[in-house]
Amino acid sequence: MKTALNLCYSRIQDCHRHSILARTRSNREDGTETTMLFTRLPSPIRHALIAGLVTPWLVLSVSAAPAQGETGASSTGKKSDVLIAELAEDENVEDVEDSVPLKHSERERRSASANTRSGAGIDTPSSPARKVAPNIDLKQVAPPPEAQPATQTGQTGEPPGPEVATEDTGTAAQPEILPGEVFTLLGSDVMPGTSTRLAWTPGIQIAGLSQPTPVLVVNGVNAGPTLCLTGAIHGDELNGIEIIRQTMYDLNPEKLSGRVVGIPIVNLPGFQQGSRYLPDRRDLNRHFPGHPEGSLADRIAHSLFENVIRKCDMLVDIHTGSLKRTNLPQLRADMNNPEVAEFTRGFDRMAVVHSTGSPGMLRSAAVAAGIRTVTLEAGESHRIQQHQISAGVNSLTSLMERQGMISRMFVWGDPEPVYYDSDWIRADHGGILFSEIELGARVSKGEILGYVSDPITNAQHPIRSTSDGRVIGMAVDQVVMAGFAAYHIGTEAEVPGE
Numbered sequence: 001m002k003t004a005l006n007l008c009y010s011r012i013q014d015c016h017r018h019s020i021l022a023r024t025r026s027n028r029e030d031g032t033e034t035t036m037l038f039t040r041l042p043s044p045i046r047h048a049l050i051a052g053l054v055t056p057w058l059v060l061s062v063s064a065a066p067a068q069g070e071t072g073a074s075s076t077g078k079k080s081d082v083l084i085a086e087l088a089e090d091e092n093v094e095d096v097e098d099s100v101p102l103k104h105s106e107r108e109r110r111s112a113s114a115n116t117r118s119g120a121g122i123d124t125p126s127s128p129a130r131k132v133a134p135n136i137d138l139k140q141v142a143p144p145p146e147a148q149p150a151t152q153t154g155q156t157g158e159p160p161g162p163e164v165a166t167e168d169t170g171t172a173a174q175p176e177i178l179p180g181e182v183f184t185l186l187g188s189d190v191m192p193g194t195s196t197r198l199a200w201t202p203g204i205q206i207a208g209l210s211q212p213t214p215v216l217v218v219n220g221v222n223a224g225p226t227l228c229l230t231g232a233i234h235g236d237e238l239n240g241i242e243i244i245r246q247t248m249y250d251l252n253p254e255k256l257s258g259r260v261v262g263i264p265i266v267n268l269p270g271f272q273q274g275s276r277y278l279p280d281r282r283d284l285n286r287h288f289p290g291h292p293e294g295s296l297a298d299r300i301a302h303s304l305f306e307n308v309i310r311k312c313d314m315l316v317d318i319h320t321g322s323l324k325r326t327n328l329p330q331l332r333a334d335m336n337n338p339e340v341a342e343f344t345r346g347f348d349r350m351a352v353v354h355s356t357g358s359p360g361m362l363r364s365a366a367v368a369a370g371i372r373t374v375t376l377e378a379g380e381s382h383r384i385q386q387h388q389i390s391a392g393v394n395s396l397t398s399l400m401e402r403q404g405m406i407s408r409m410f411v412w413g414d415p416e417p418v419y420y421d422s423d424w425i426r427a428d429h430g431g432i433l434f435s436e437i438e439l440g441a442r443v444s445k446g447e448i449l450g451y452v453s454d455p456i457t458n459a460q461h462p463i464r465s466t467s468d469g470r471v472i473g474m475a476v477d478q479v480v481m482a483g484f485a486a487y488h489i490g491t492e493a494e495v496p497g498e
């Protein structure tokens with residue numbers, strides 16, 4: 001697969017010159033069949049495709065997708081007012097439910113502002129001397145990065161670098177290709193056409209014992225936007241770590257326009273302890289953009305935000321469900337922000353749920369700083385789930401192609417996202433939850449999704465769907481109390497969040 005894909009990565013203009021892109025549609029009913037085309041085809045077809053690379057592109061038609069689900073009656077909109085203690089909640093339940101509805105006028109302005117800011121992280125010549133980062137083939141085993149002296153956050157207010165190129169987020173006309181620039185991050189200069197591993201040190205540990213957090217950087221040979229990927233801000237959310245690894249290690253700096261910065265494990269202490277939290281039991285994703293003199297979480301958030309996040313034009317923060325809940329791969333995006341709404345269009349046929357986000361989330365803080373940001377949710381915590389990972393990698397690859405950063409031959413699936421309005425259905429009784437349906441299932445209003453079984457009285461309490469739609473998130477079987485959010489039902493929407 002890699003050989004074939006590498007063949008089809010070529011400079012953007014080549015790809016577009018040939019550009020009969022074989023946009024294949026697929027039947028991705030359950031949203032998990034998003035592996036690259038080459039891994040799915042029987043080998044005679046695969047060989048035919050590879051042979052086709054030297055000639056104009058093969059137009060391939062896999063089965064046309066049936067319409068994604070029957071959206072019918074809208075959801076009831078009646079939400080339970082039970083306030084169960086869910087302090088540990090991710091943006092799974094409350095943050096989605098509390099989202100500000102979409103504003104129409106905002107939406108109409110959306111298309112006007114689709115341009116990509118470019119050139120972040122390019123320092124002005126007056127910047128202090130830095131060291132040049134070693135060019136490391138990320139595919140090789142490389143020595144661990146050296147700890148950087150804690151970067152003083154004061155210097156990060158430096159003005160954004162000069163505009164290098166204006167990327168059009170559309171896929172039609174490609175701008176001329178300009179050579180890449182030196183990318184300065186964490187005190188190192190990453191030369192164009194190279195990749196490296198840097199180290200971010202928030203400076204909160206005993207200096208001699210501090211363990212730097214690896215930051216992978218691929219600086220493309222051509223100019224383009226800077227995409228940042230963050231994983232494991234909650235240390236027990238593992239799928240994102242693997243999504244970032246697979247995405248970063250598949251990049252070739254010689255064929256990249258722009259830069260990709262990946263921090264697979266932001267919350268290293270939490271990861272090492274299998275914990276969602278920081279050592280002080282705080283949720284790091286409630287402390288952005290942070291403060292240099294605040295709590296431990298504030299300081300870590302501030303250091304990350306000032307030293308890395310501000311260098312990004314685009315950010316995808318990768319999470320999973322929490323509290324034994326699992327999510328269909330989906331984006332959480334503030335559709336009230338026109339630039340973010342446009343940004344969601346690049347992720348291939350990924351589900352998008354409108355969510356304005358909560359204060360302190362990395363997503364909210366980054367959007368406030370002018371960085372187009374979404375949260376990508378995939379699967380559940382404490383687990384590595386290959387289907388969810390493949391979906392995430394595929395959507396990030398689509399995004400990079402859409403942003404003109406890479407070229408790939410085939411697009412797997414309908415390029416448009418699917419927008420959902422959503423409602424959580426809560427258990428009304430305590431007991432043991434047994435689900436009758438699976439994640440991704442299409443359900444009808446009134447259909448039984450599962451039962452809460454009382455282990456003492458043997459009572460069975462069915463939980464029914466409140467609308468026609470799709471199960472985009474759900475609790476795994478477990479002991480629940482009344483008020484526990486058990487099923488997240490999405491109904492397709494032209495524009496979500498209204």
Ligand SMILES: [Zn+2]
Pocket residue numbers: 090233234237318319320322
């Ligand atoms: Zn999370």
